[in-house]
Amino acid sequence: xxxxxxxxxxxxxxxxxxxxxxxxxxxxxxxxxxxxxxxxxxxxxxxxxxxxxxxxxxxxxxxxxxxxxxxxxxxxxxxxxxxxxxxxxxxxxxxxxxxxxxxxxxxxxx
Amino acid sequence: xxxxxxxxxxxxxxxxxxxxxxxxxxxxxxxxxxxxxxxxxxxxxxxxxxxxxxxxxxxxxxxxxxxxxxxxxxxxxxxxxxxxxxxxxxxxxxxxxxxxxxxxxxxxxxxxx
Numbered sequence: 001x002x003x004x005x006x007x008x009x010x011x012x013x014x015x016x017x018x019x020x021x022x023x024x025x026x027x028x029x030x031x032x033x034x035x036x037x038x039x040x041x042x043x044x045x046x047x048x049x050x051x052x053x054x055x056x057x058x059x060x061x062x063x064x065x066x067x068x069x070x071x072x073x074x075x076x077x078x079x080x081x082x083x084x085x086x087x088x089x090x091x092x093x094x095x096x097x098x099x100x101x102x103x104x105x106x107x108x109x110x
Numbered sequence: 111x112x113x114x115x116x117x118x119x120x121x122x123x124x125x126x127x128x129x130x131x132x133x134x135x136x137x138x139x140x141x142x143x144x145x146x147x148x149x150x151x152x153x154x155x156x157x158x159x160x161x162x163x164x165x166x167x168x169x170x171x172x173x174x175x176x177x178x179x180x181x182x183x184x185x186x187x188x189x190x191x192x193x194x195x196x197x198x199x200x201x202x203x204x205x206x207x208x209x210x211x212x213x214x215x216x217x218x219x220x221x222x223x
Contacts, residue, residue, distance in 0.1 A: 002152065030209055041114070041214040042153070042200070049209075087152055091208050097168065098208050100145075100153040 001025055003090045005101035012078045012108045020073040020104045022088030031064050031071035032089040032098060033057075035082075042087060045073075078108045113137070114215040116201050122221045129188040131218050133201030140205065142184035143212065144168075144176060147198040156199075159184055160207075191222045 003024045010018050022031060030049045036042040046055040048064035048071055055062050060082070062073045071090075075082055085105050089098040117132035135142065141160050145153040145168075155168030157176040165176050173195060177185045184203075188195055198219050202212040 005152075008150075034212075034214075039216075041216045043214070044211040047209065047211070089153075094209065095207055097155060097158075098212075099155075099169070102150050102152040 002099055003088055003101040005086075005088055005104045007104060008102070009105040010107070012075070012082075012106065014080060014108055014110055015077055016108075018075045018078060018106065020075070020086055020088075020106075022071045022073070022090070022101055024069045024090050024092075026069065026090075026092050028064075028066065028069050028071075028090050029093050029096070030091040031062070032091070033062055033071075033073055034087045034089065035084045036087065036103075037084040045086075075106065078106075080108050080110065082106060083108045114201055114203055114213050116199075116215040116218050118218050119216065120219050120221075122223060123188075123191050125192060125222055127188075127191050127222075129191050129220065129222075131186040131188075131199055131201075131220070133184045133186070133215055134182050135184075135201075135203040135213070136182065137203070137205070137213070138181065139203035139213075140181075141203060141207065142178065143202040143204075144174075144184065144186045145200045145202065146170065147200055147217070153200065156186065188220075191220075193222050196220060196222045 033045040034042040144156040201215040
């Protein structure tokens with residue numbers, strides 16, 4: 001079952017913050033985050049593991065709440081380069097297939 | 111840098127045609143994947159392969175097959191293309207299993223008319 005991402009889309013001004021959530025109805029072992037810029041391939045941002053620490057990619061950080069079966073991606077002081085679609089992928093147990101959410105479109109305006 | 115190359119960026123095929131989508135990676139990765147990307151549905155796994163000649167069904171394998179004769183090449187085959195297979199197809203590879211970083215190709219936008 002696909003994880004649910006929210007919001008589906010967000011528009012920001014440069015320098016503003018945003019949070020993207022990824023929720024699953026099942027227990028999670030890991031959560032992966034990717035960003036896809038328009039017309040480009042998805043690019044890996046980070047993996048969060050059960051029991052692991054909060055991760056960071058430049059000024060983008062993420063947390064993983066195992067009890068809530070949810071991960072949050074924090075876009076801090078957003079830059080124009082943060083525009084794109086963000087996907088979370090969830091792994092229910094070590095070695096299980098990765099299942100991606102529907103994506104969150106982010107547009108950062110000057 | 112890891113490079114995953116898909117043979118075509120755009121393809122237009124007729125209903126009923128047999129379609130081959132080719133993917134090549136240059137980093138000796140064990141695992142290769144084919145995803146389908148549709149608006150609002152994200153990336154859905156069609157098939158994956160963890161070794162030469164090995165393949166496993168993903169979440170939406172119906173209407174598709176795959177071939178992996180060499181480690182670096184993973185082909186997606188639409189045996190008889192239908193209009194509901196019009197989509198963006200993404201190939202990916204990874205060195206390790208599901209818990210490792212995947213590298214994606216730029217995608218093939220297939221239109222079936």
